Amino acid sequence: MYLQHCPRWRRAGLSALALVLASSLVGAQTQVKPPKNKYTPEQDVELGRQAAAEVRQQYPVISNDQIADYLAQLGNRLVEASPAELNHPVFEYSFTPVNLKDINAFALPGGPMFVNRGMFEAASTEGEVAGVMAHELAHVLLRHGTANATKAQNPWLQIGALGGAIAGAIVGGAAGSVIANGSQFGLGTLLLKYSREYEKQADLLGAQIMARAGYDPRDLARMFETIERQSKGGGPQWLSSHPNPGNRTAYIAQEAAQLEIVNPNTDATGFERTKQQFASLPRAKSMAEVANAGSGGGRGGPVSVGTVGDPVPPPSARHREVRGGQVFRASVPDNWQALSSNNSLRYVPENAYGQWRGQPVWTHGVEFGIARAGSRDLREATNALLDGLARGNPDLRLAGDQRSVRLSQRTAIGTPLVNRTSMGTTERIDLYTTFLADGNLFYYLTIAPDDEFPRYQSTFQRIGQSIRITDQ
Ligand SMILES: [Zn+2]
Structure with missing residues (x-):
């Protein structure tokens, strides 16, 4: 009672x-x-x-x-x-x-x-x-x-x-x-x-x-x-x-x-x-004011992280640990901000995400995500994911051979890509994919303008090496 x-x-x-x-x-x-x-x-x-x-x-x-x-x-x-x-x-x-x-x-x-x-x-x-x-x-x-x-x-x-x-x-x-x-x-x-x-x-x-x-x-x-x-x-x-x-x-x-x-x-x-x-x-304050003061994100789309076109500050040498649910943890530069969607998590430097002449653009940073795998074969599943990416980015091209790599001590595939951006520049994208225990695909994607890629390479590597998949 x-x-x-x-x-x-x-x-x-x-x-x-x-x-x-x-x-x-x-x-x-x-x-x-x-x-x-x-x-x-x-x-x-x-x-x-x-x-x-x-x-x-x-x-x-x-x-x-x-x-x-x-x-x-x-x-x-x-x-x-x-x-x-x-x-x-x-x-x-x-x-x-x-x-x-x-x-x-x-x-x-x-x-x-x-x-x-x-x-x-x-x-x-x-x-x-x-x-x-x-x-x-x-x-x-x-x-x-x-x-x-x-x-x-x-x-x-x-x-x-x-x-x-x-x-x-x-x-x-x-x-x-x-x-x-x-x-x-x-x-x-x-x-x-x-x-x-x-x-x-x-x-x-x-x-x-x-x-x-x-x-x-x-x-x-x-x-x-x-x-x-x-x-x-x-x-x-x-x-x-x-x-x-x-x-x-x-x-x-x-x-x-x-x-x-x-x-x-x-x-x-x-x-x-x-x-x-x-x-x-x-x-x-109104909720809108709080949202504008922050970095945006979440459903409905973030507005921007800084102003696209303004200089992007270099990645901080100090990294902070981030987590994606029970799926993974990794460390990213502590001056990068989180943006999220249902199935992915991006970390983006200031001025690297927003609108450019009415088009959404993302110029620098990394993305972690989960994709449904249509195949138990890693290469096939990866290529299906690439097909999906290419549909949204018609100028996306392979920039070299796919290769076997390790991601969090698992067998993974690394795919180098280039893309023509809506700003008229070329960007370098690297995609790394591996299977999760439940058969879904985990991916890690890096992005930077082609001419700036050498300056980001060590940061992307450091993040990649910090990834720990924790799904079991
Ligand atoms: Zn209620």
């Missing part, structure tokens, strides 16, 4: 008899069961911890004790009111205010929650803030992020277990689009974009948690209505990751009718004080 785990009950000094009576009244609440999940709660925590560290780096986190304390108090009250069987002891809850005006809040697997100033300011009561937080908390408790990963057909996730290593890829590289648009390998989307079925689960469990924490669950529905109203003409991110399953207000009201609001919370002073604190902060 949930009620015994809620300290508010004990504080309220209710007799055992009252407890029994109250619990019989709430007996008709909807049972919400966590979906199938092949990951452990520990993996949720590891994933969320690493992703949260990146979010804290890239988002304008608010450092104001009063706001932080208020959110923590509210959040912890909801956690205390959570069903014990879903509240895994390893979870690490945190509640971080962010100075963004977009109406959004999100929680990462294992507990870290972020609440935008815009969300708080759109709320007219504490109950409405509690509603959004209870809904987010429900996603954490039901482990919807890793349940999504369990269902996904993402090649980066097919290999091995989802370990902490993959988290770096979730929000890596690109500020802004990080969580909002999904990012490296689409994992951001995977962990934070929920199905309508999961939404309904989070609404119902959120409503139950609210009632046990002393809030009217109908505030949850009211907040959703506010969000939808304010989103006319350009919906907030919150709605795109939390789609309305339909009849939201109606089924929340129905659930609320089955619930006893325990020890109703009527003190609004903390809420009002916190509103004033928010109002005293410097201007809130």
Whole structure:
């Protein structure tokens, strides 16, 4: 029974008899069961911890004790009111205010929650803030992020277990689009974009948690209505990751009718004080501003890394380690930025990626990726990949013989290529391919203008030698 785990009950000094009576009244609440999940709660925590560290780096986190304390108090009250069987002891809850005006809040697997100033300011009561937080908390408790990963057909996730290593890829590289648009390998989307079925689960469990924490669950529905109203003409991110399953207000009201609001919370002073604190902060940024300040990346396409045509700074001799999920790690110059797509990860120097006369161009850097292999023969699979590349780059040509090489101590093929760029120059591309344990193709590709290639050769070699494929 949930009620015994809620300290508010004990504080309220209710007799055992009252407890029994109250619990019989709430007996008709909807049972919400966590979906199938092949990951452990520990993996949720590891994933969320690493992703949260990146979010804290890239988002304008608010450092104001009063706001932080208020959110923590509210959040912890909801956690205390959570069903014990879903509240895994390893979870690490945190509640971080962010100075963004977009109406959004999100929680990462294992507990870290972020609440935008815009969300708080759109709320007219504490109950409405509690509603959004209870809904987010429900996603954490039901482990919807890793349940999504369990269902996904993402090649980066097919290999091995989802370990902490993959988290770096979730929000890596690109500020802004990080969580909002999904990012490296689409994992951001995977962990934070929920199905309508999961939404309904989070609404119902959120409503139950609210009632046990002393809030009217109908505030949850009211907040959703506010969000939808304010989103006319350009919906907030919150709605795109939390789609309305339909009849939201109606089924929340129905659930609320089955619930006893325990020890109703009527003190609004903390809420009002916190509103004033928010109002005293410097201007809130928009998500778009954060994205522009960063390096771009993620779905929807990065804008640019610097300005194409401006001089490209030489690769730093200092390298940093990067990871591509459970698939590989490598080291790249620490002045190169990450750009990502669903199946590849690029590292690009300043001014080497962007638009040139309306055409997307990429002039320098490296790419790691996974491609579906159409053959068990490495040469055939490589040539199929080359055919694909040539379709997008009609001037791509072989620049010499393909040769056998070693990549992460595996048999690999190196293919030298040249290409005529849309800027009218010639570029040198080298492609290295090897099989992963699951039969997919792993590739490492280097690119530099032909006349600058000698200056990049040792960097490309050093990166190539640092690659460790870790798929088994
Ligand atoms: Zn949701």
